Amino acid sequence: MRIPILKLNEYLLITIQVDLDDKTALQFQEDLLEKIHETGAKGVVIDLTSVDMIDSFIAKVLGDVVRMSNLMGARVVLTGIQPAVAITLIDLGIMMKNVPTALDLEQGLEKLQQELGG
């Protein structure tokens, strides 16, 4: 299974709509970095509105892909984290420190625009 990555001007948009298994999550990590390299994208929004569970593994993969993208020079914002998901992550003890987030796709794009000074 592959997660589609859409390009919009200098941004990449991803909306995760499947129950992520470990392999799909790792494949996505690679695909996204490859796509950043290929397109020269400056900003990425990963929308998690349809994700109803994030366990420690998926949290690690998402946190890592944010840091990896930063290394390549692209900013990433996670958007749409559901209330139940936020509660569970904190219960689990996962704080997702230094990972930029926004309420929804719209605010995520705004955040990127501000950060990139555009």
Next chain:
Amino acid sequence: MNIQSCVEVRNEWDIVKARQSGRNIAKELGFGTVDQARITTAISELARNIYLYAGKGEVTIERTEAGSKLGLKIIAADSGPGIKDIRRVMEDGFTTSGGLGAGLPGVKRLMDEFTIDSKENEGTNITAIKWLR
């Protein structure tokens, strides 16, 4: 009413299978979205522990009752290497996998009851319950 599901955990896909059947049962029992997320996340962590440390095992999810209380019980069992020092793995921040799992203290916080039974070289048996409020 007898609701029960048993998922054998042998590969990464089985982790998804276990949490999906957990979510279905949680929904059926009437748990709200937040507790559904807690239950599926706990199952995911326990199933991953089995896959990572024991290679194979099984996760059983069933309805449980105590007096007038109704709940969902998760039993994660394997015949793997077992846990040497249970007290230590129940400390926050303890890891042997380089931080891959949030660990058992996280699972304990997600659920209402949590018991662990493990013998070195014999296996591990973890039971966790979430009560319906």
